[in-house]
Amino acid sequence: MGYAQIQAASEALAADNRDPLCFLDFPVQASVKTSNILGKVTDSAAAATAISTGQKTINRYLGLDQNKNRIETVAETLRNIGRKIGILTTVSLDHATPGGFYAHVDSRRNYSTIADDLFASGFDYFAGGGFHRTPDAPTHAEENGYTLIHSFEEAPATNDGRLILSSSLIFGDYGVLPAIDGGARVDWLKKATDLAISRLTNPAGFFMMVEGGRIDYFCHYNDAASFVGELLDFDKAVQSAIAFYQQHPEETLVIVTADHETGDVSFTKGDRSALLSQIISSDTCDNTLVADCVAAKTSFDQALPIFASAFGLTNLTAKETAVLKEAYYRTIQNSMPGNTSDEESGVYDPITTACINLVAARAGVVFGSGGHTAKDVPLYALGIGSEFFSGSYENTRIHDAILEAVSAYPIS
Numbered sequence: 001m002g003y004a005q006i007q008a009a010s011e012a013l014a015a016d017n018r019d020p021l022c023f024l025d026f027p028v029q030a031s032v033k034t035s036n037i038l039g040k041v042t043d044s045a046a047a048a049t050a051i052s053t054g055q056k057t058i059n060r061y062l063g064l065d066q067n068k069n070r071i072e073t074v075a076e077t078l079r080n081i082g083r084k085i086g087i088l089t090t091v092s093l094d095h096a097t098p099g100g101f102y103a104h105v106d107s108r109r110n111y112s113t114i115a116d117d118l119f120a121s122g123f124d125y126f127a128g129g130g131f132h133r134t135p136d137a138p139t140h141a142e143e144n145g146y147t148l149i150h151s152f153e154e155a156p157a158t159n160d161g162r163l164i165l166s167s168s169l170i171f172g173d174y175g176v177l178p179a180i181d182g183g184a185r186v187d188w189l190k191k192a193t194d195l196a197i198s199r200l201t202n203p204a205g206f207f208m209m210v211e212g213g214r215i216d217y218f219c220h221y222n223d224a225a226s227f228v229g230e231l232l233d234f235d236k237a238v239q240s241a242i243a244f245y246q247q248h249p250e251e252t253l254v255i256v257t258a259d260h261e262t263g264d265v266s267f268t269k270g271d272r273s274a275l276l277s278q279i280i281s282s283d284t285c286d287n288t289l290v291a292d293c294v295a296a297k298t299s300f301d302q303a304l305p306i307f308a309s310a311f312g313l314t315n316l317t318a319k320e321t322a323v324l325k326e327a328y329y330r331t332i333q334n335s336m337p338g339n340t341s342d343e344e345s346g347v348y349d350p351i352t353t354a355c356i357n358l359v360a361a362r363a364g365v366v367f368g369s370g371g372h373t374a375k376d377v378p379l380y381a382l383g384i385g386s387e388f389f390s391g392s393y394e395n396t397r398i399h400d401a402i403l404e405a406v407s408a409y410p411i412s
């Protein structure tokens, strides 16, 4: 979530006469450098480690320095002084960013060890979209004193004890369903944040890290409207944090930032409101609309209105229609049994790719990359101790500033 992602969401909201993102007017705004210890473009593991431990490391490492020495995370430090701890994400519970706050492993892909570290963390609350390779999670949870639930309805009536919300609204093996697809997924991160606040609030204080984890994912795949949808979903979770701040202004610090930018996003002239008209993610489009059309051998004339409505593509020009038609035929051909080659169409079916490209073009959003970039990211801070966050600095400073704020304003 770099500056451009925030600009895309902000301009889309403005074009649609909707309220702005809730954190843009935070009193302290800063610029954060994200490179890893080698000065290279970071991955989420090295970035999470830098933010959580105050030390840069090598890509893929979680909670370890470059020599694989274990380093304490800010969540562990605050746990050790009696604060309650919550870690929330829309991706899987064992993914790199949440893992960066509780795990100590030399590969972000070592999911079973990361899960072991989660269960051993002693943290009070986790929320996310399941585990990659931990079929025995219920046993681990019970052994470590956690109540494991899969929906908000199952949340215990009392706030005692440790809780893991491992959502049943799963997207492949990769976390909670995309926000843009709506349905049962709506406001999931906000609800998880509200539940965290209600469970973690206590006289000794708490620390929580809440990740909108799929902004990055959809920037990787250049699906502009879906990344905006994830950002707006994240913004609602921040609104919950602000509401808590407003009730406890003398003892609450809210920080909004990112681990890196993805997609090298920039802008040309366009109607940013096009980013709010798409109502299906690329992944879900492939799995539902495309799969149905292929199975039924739907004609292009019948398929076009279905795709146009899902992606908000009104008033198609002859040129746009021709692009979609060509992509649709490639989709039908490539998806036929015995012909699975889609090398040139990218990760999605050609018609899905054509639709997201058209939305981005109409919105004036340009992707320069499918990967992470070296761009600085913004940081916004509100509340007690926010003065420690002003300036332009390396991401390791975030860890240091949190602890400076904690020690400058002890809980009385």
Ligand SMILES: [Zn+2]
Pocket: 044, 216, 217, 220, 262, 372
């Ligand atoms: Zn990424």
